Amino acid sequence: MSAAAATWIAADWGTTHLRVWAMSDSGTVLAAAGSADGMGTLTRDGFAPALDALTADWPAVPVIACGMVGSRQGWTEAPYSAVPCPALASNLTLAGTRCHIIPGLKQASPADVMRGEETQIAGFLSLNPRWDGVICLPGTHTKWVHVSADEVVSFQTVMTGDLFAAITGHTVLRHSCTDGWDDAGFLQGVDDAIARPEKLAARLFSLRAEGLLNDLPNATARARLSGLLVGAELAATKPYWLGQQIAVIGAGTLAGLYVTALGAQAAPATQVNADRATLAGLTAAYRSWKDQT
Template identity: 70%
Template sequence: MSDIKPDWIAVDWGTSNMRAWAMSASGTVLAEARSDKGMGELARDGFEPELLRTVGDWINGPVTVIACGMVGSRQGWVEAPYSAVPCPALPEGFARAPAQHPDLQVYVIPGVKQASPADVMRGEETQIAGFLARNKNWDGVICLPGTHTKWVHVSADEVVSFQTFMTGELFATISEHTVLRHSIAAEGWDDDAFATAVTDAMARPERLAARLFSLRAEGLLNDLSGAAARARLSGLLIGAELAAAKPYWLGQQIAVIGAGDLSKLYVDALAAQHAPATQVQGDAITIAGLTAAYRRLKG
């Protein structure tokens, strides 16, 4: 039995992994645990056993679990219906997940949907809520880089609209499963190559497909290094995304929430367009959002 006795447990359960934090009532993190069993690897009856395997030592009596992410999808532990924009970042109606353990009460935060253009999010709404909890009366645009990057217009503590870009997934697919796999290094970087590619893509986004193949040709003919090609591929894709998302971020207050290295690429690319952005660490904001959800649940 663990000495850790949380007042509640915060959980971020995505497609590929799960992170959990033992929490005090005041929102202090007491301990952290992780699992590599995400929604994509679990049947509905597998979520509770995996949660207990990961954090079971923390359960020393009745405890509330607040979860966000793909755990609330149709394929998750319980489906938490989407709330339609415009709506609060923490929508009403948390879903109660079925738990057999007598001391577990598990609540899942709903996602957010947009009818036109059609779009959905799960998990990002909790980060948005955490950011707003720490930045009262903030209006502007929040960028959440990742496999599927979100650009979210926030005003009066509500999500007004949002747009998703598959930039991260495109980078992984192109660099690993196309002819460019022969040209793109698995690691390494070139800041100048990235910056130039962002500028090129923003100036002529319609030439993206042609510029992508040029990475292969320049490697064959001009000895373009794999590290430079990697940076240019990232710059081309992020530049094309910024060009498409320009109606969102132009002239707005901007916050970028997520993992440090990837978020910094977006901050740097925006700065080159004279659009300064505030960079925010993703885990801390997720915990802040889950804490806001817990406080709402407890009234």
């Protein structure tokens, strides 16, 4: 089969990239394409041309999109759905003539929001019916999501990825955490932070001091920094994952670190392919939209 047979297009439209898939009605991927036309690079009148350019050789069929395309700075703002609620809202927001955007989720207290992750959550639940537990979605802003009875009950966002990038790029540790990796160093950092999370700031500077005084390798320092930040995150989110069934949705290396860190705390987690979850969620949204039209 080719893209010419597509009946709809799935789109994952984030801040930095746009990814699209030509889809059959049954949810089979017929073709795929991508570009750097993320939300952050476009003005409001640039979204339709970016989509049309990327799918110029495909049929002009309905598009189901998730991600930052529906943010306040995106093509058209798709209002948040308030938790507790199903991961996928029944109402999609139309942008242009054919792009239907999936709403994100919001939480009043403590205040929190997500866009894009709700589609991965919905996809995971469609692939794992009647699953209850906690879903972790690692990234620049990692999400911890409590799911029960096919609803998102609550969630918490932790800026671990942003902190790692800021510390390694804009603090004195940029000299000590340049490259390389050390698995044992990562686990040591996780254990140290979980044992004494209040000492995080002090332990960060000790990485620099150990490099100067004891020749701590940069690879070990970098891995231990990551472990300290992930460990502090696990300490903060312990009420979510302790004693729960856990799924980690994300790209190989980063998601694998979370699985490793959780396993070291006797909290086994299952790693889930992010693209598969995204496509399953977009497919579920398309079927729901089609049933209403």
